[in-house]
Amino acid sequence: MIPDVFAEDFAHMSPVWGRIFNFIAERAEGSYIYTTDGRKLLDFTCGIGVTNTGHCHPKVVAAIREQAGLFLHAQANIVIHQPMLRLIEELRTVVPPEIDGFFFSNSGAEAVEGAVKLARAATGRQNIIVFSGSFHGRTVGTMALTTSKTIYRAGFGPLPSGVFVSPFPYAFRLGMSEEQASAYALEQLEYLLASQTAPKETAAILIESVLGEGGYVVPPASFIKGLREIADRHGILLIFDEVQSGFGRTGRWFAFEHYGVLPDIMTVAKGIASGLPLSGVFSRLDLMKKWDVGSHGGTYGGNAVACASGVATIQAMREEKMVENATERGIQLMTGLRKLQEEYSEIGDVRGKGLMVGTELVVGVHPEKAKPLVKDIVHAAEERDLLLLTCGTYDNTIRWIPPLNVTSEQINDGLRVFGDALRTVIR
Numbered sequence: 001m002i003p004d005v006f007a008e009d010f011a012h013m014s015p016v017w018g019r020i021f022n023f024i025a026e027r028a029e030g031s032y033i034y035t036t037d038g039r040k041l042l043d044f045t046c047g048i049g050v051t052n053t054g055h056c057h058p059k060v061v062a063a064i065r066e067q068a069g070l071f072l073h074a075q076a077n078i079v080i081h082q083p084m085l086r087l088i089e090e091l092r093t094v095v096p097p098e099i100d101g102f103f104f105s106n107s108g109a110e111a112v113e114g115a116v117k118l119a120r121a122a123t124g125r126q127n128i129i130v131f132s133g134s135f136h137g138r139t140v141g142t143m144a145l146t147t148s149k150t151i152y153r154a155g156f157g158p159l160p161s162g163v164f165v166s167p168f169p170y171a172f173r174l175g176m177s178e179e180q181a182s183a184y185a186l187e188q189l190e191y192l193l194a195s196q197t198a199p200k201e202t203a204a205i206l207i208e209s210v211l212g213e214g215g216y217v218v219p220p221a222s223f224i225k226g227l228r229e230i231a232d233r234h235g236i237l238l239i240f241d242e243v244q245s246g247f248g249r250t251g252r253w254f255a256f257e258h259y260g261v262l263p264d265i266m267t268v269a270k271g272i273a274s275g276l277p278l279s280g281v282f283s284r285l286d287l288m289k290k291w292d293v294g295s296h297g298g299t300y301g302g303n304a305v306a307c308a309s310g311v312a313t314i315q316a317m318r319e320e321k322m323v324e325n326a327t328e329r330g331i332q333l334m335t336g337l338r339k340l341q342e343e344y345s346e347i348g349d350v351r352g353k354g355l356m357v358g359t360e361l362v363v364g365v366h367p368e369k370a371k372p373l374v375k376d377i378v379h380a381a382e383e384r385d386l387l388l389l390t391c392g393t394y395d396n397t398i399r400w401i402p403p404l405n406v407t408s409e410q411i412n413d414g415l416r417v418f419g420d421a422l423r424t425v426i427r
């Protein structure tokens with residue numbers, strides 16, 4: 001509830017921010033958010049996959065404090081600063097050696113826009129292929145690349161042109177096995193290249209390494225390998241959007257590592273700096289060299305305090321084995337959810353990698369039918385002090401994004417509350 005003292009201010013917040021819950025956070029620590037009205041909430045949203053090291057990790061907070069005492073802003077065209085150089089040093093220990101060029105910006109959408117500009121500059125081609133259910137941002141450029149919901153684009157046209165959409169191998173919804181879905185989606189991509197966007201006009205194939213907003217769907221490895229093969233055959237660049245799936249979320253530093261395939265360009269944001277605005281376009285340096293000097297940039301990109309936070313984030317993740325913990329706790333979470341699936345036929349699918357886990361609810365044939373049920377479950381969980389998010393075009397999937405240092409007890413707490421919420425809403 002919004003207390004009376006803030007009611008007037010709250011009324012003036014732009015309503016464009018749709019909101020799931022109405023509490024005011026006072027502070028947050030680890031896996032918990034503490035509210036002004038005395039509640040302690042188990043946060044399995046992580047601010048949409050941002051606070052991967054938990055809220056206010058002491059090493060991250062110390063690094064931010066230290067850098068804030070030195071300088072806040074040093075514009076990248078004017079000043080070279082140590083936090084950025086240190087961040088590049090840390091990043092080179094976690095990204096594959098082939099990815100050796102680093103550019104920084106502030107948000108995920110900005111990074112995706114940068115990646116598209118880079119692909120166009122490097123190939124001299126214009127078109128971009130994305131996949132159904134994709135989410136790459138909500139700016140004027142990225143809304144054309146985002147196909148997860150019409151709300152992100154309706155009324156904002158004309159959309160930038162040169163974007164083509166191919167089916168994502170969403171096996172559960174297609175009613176196919178993973179391998180059938182993979183073969184189908186690859187065939188459709190070949191068809192798109194033969195019928196709508198000629199390879200010689202196609203700069204890049206852009207894909208989320210794990211489909212996020214569109215439903216938390218892990219593509220089959222054979223599909224990603226197929227993308228690499230098609231891209232190579234036609235001189236098209238392959239861009240992995242790791243904005244949500246990166247920085248340990250899936251039990252690897254980056255989700256593409258699960259498939260044994262390298263991107264030409266990757267985009268990151270969210271988990272890179274534990275909550276400070278920082279994003280990046282990383283690619284082979286030879287591609288970056290094709291970007292005309294000054295043709296891309298920004299005032300704040302690679303902010304010094306955000307970079308210091310990024311350095312501490314990577315170090316804390318490594319020292320405290322958070323990536324390994326994501327794998328272990330992810331198995332625990334999925335095992336618990338699959339047990340609940342045996343009890344509740346409404347849980348149609350439990351899927352994910354590491355701590356990027358989705359439970360798709362099913363009511364009748366059309367996915368939209370599950371939306372009210374999902375909403376009720378999320379609210380029942382919140383009443384019991386567990387925060388969960390939804391995803392999917394029809395908001396028919398519950399997404400689980402706990403911090404990567406979540407404990408086994410906290411996962412069990414989350415499962416217990418989820419079970420209670422299901423019992424209340426369904427029975």
Ligand SMILES: Cc1ncc(COP(=O)(O)O)c(C=O)c1O
Pocket residue numbers: 048107108109110112135136137138208212213241242243244245269270
């Ligand atoms: C995969 C992916 N790409 C891009 C974005 C856009 O990031 P931002 O909201 O920081 O602009 C998001 C945001 O959720 C995302 O999940």
